[in-house]
Amino acid sequence: MADAKKRTPEVVTKRSAKPARATKAKVPTAKRAKAPVEREREEAFERVLVRGRVSYAKDLRVERALRVYDELEKLYPEPRCELDYDTPFQLLIAVILSAQTTDKRVNSIAPALFGAYPDARALAGANLFDLREILRPIGFFRAKARAIRTTAKYLVKHHGGEVPRTMAELVKLQGVARKTANVVLGEAFGIAEGIAVDTHVARVAQRLGLTRGGTIRRMELDLMELTPRERWAKDHLRLVLFGRYRCVARSPKCEGCPLRGACFAPEAQHDSSP
Numbered sequence: 001m002a003d004a005k006k007r008t009p010e011v012v013t014k015r016s017a018k019p020a021r022a023t024k025a026k027v028p029t030a031k032r033a034k035a036p037v038e039r040e041r042e043e044a045f046e047r048v049l050v051r052g053r054v055s056y057a058k059d060l061r062v063e064r065a066l067r068v069y070d071e072l073e074k075l076y077p078e079p080r081c082e083l084d085y086d087t088p089f090q091l092l093i094a095v096i097l098s099a100q101t102t103d104k105r106v107n108s109i110a111p112a113l114f115g116a117y118p119d120a121r122a123l124a125g126a127n128l129f130d131l132r133e134i135l136r137p138i139g140f141f142r143a144k145a146r147a148i149r150t151t152a153k154y155l156v157k158h159h160g161g162e163v164p165r166t167m168a169e170l171v172k173l174q175g176v177a178r179k180t181a182n183v184v185l186g187e188a189f190g191i192a193e194g195i196a197v198d199t200h201v202a203r204v205a206q207r208l209g210l211t212r213g214g215t216i217r218r219m220e221l222d223l224m225e226l227t228p229r230e231r232w233a234k235d236h237l238r239l240v241l242f243g244r245y246r247c248v249a250r251s252p253k254c255e256g257c258p259l260r261g262a263c264f265a266p267e268a269q270h271d272s273s274p
């Protein structure tokens with residue numbers, strides 16, 4: 001018995017040595033030293049593009065962006081927002097309503113909507129049933145009717161019925177996120193706070209290697225660092241128009257596309273010539 005009791009500490013010591021070896025193997029010194037260098041390189045230069053296959057330096061990406069935007073400028077010299085509106089308030093409401101539908105559909109109900117409720121005070125006092133009937137053709141009309149009436153009430157209560165001119169205030173409104181706020185600030189007030197990334201902008205920017213992809217915010221930051229602030233509003237509109245009418249999601253019109261040589265989309269690689 002006495003011998004058994006004396007041996008116990010030796011057994012414990014041997015077992016405790018195993019985890020110590022495992023810990024050393026998990027965090028090698030060389031790896032710890034490399035991490036900051038890799039991070040620095042990534043932040044400064046390296047960009048991994050769509051599907052992680054192509055990487056190149058940031059200055060090359062800027063160069064590529066300027067070439068892309070030059071071509072888009074030739075296609076759309078004076079790009080315009082395609083939503084119908086007369087005031088910043090109407091633009092704000094139209095952009096909120098354009099979620100999950102097309103600008104064309106929103107424009108189809110705009111005369112009835114803004115004829116009945118031209119400003120925030122009128123919309124704040126709207127009958128919800130009447131409002132739904134007007135919005136019915138654009139889909140999600142129940143939720144959208146509630147959202148725009150709540151927004152109008154908020155504007156009346158906190159901003160005297162006017163549309164605020166800052167990102168911080170705009171994103172407090174119901175149905176308004178950065179994308180909508182960016183469109184309203186740029187289009188209604190000429191304020192370049194960022195670049196609105198909608199489905200068209202995201203698709204075109206990824207196909208043309210202007211962004212590493214990822215989150216919408218990440219894409220916006222990528223686009224913002226490529227061109228000067230004064231170009232953002234028009235760059236955004238050009239990307240939207242190109243994505244809406246040419247570089248569409250399914251079956252993009254690659255034949256004769258002036259950006260085909262700069263495009264990473266699989267559709268662009270397909271040679272459709274006879």
Ligand code: SF4
Binds near residue numbers: 248252253255258
């Ligand atoms: S080549 Fe096709 S996919 Fe590429 S940018 Fe042009 S239309 Fe879009």
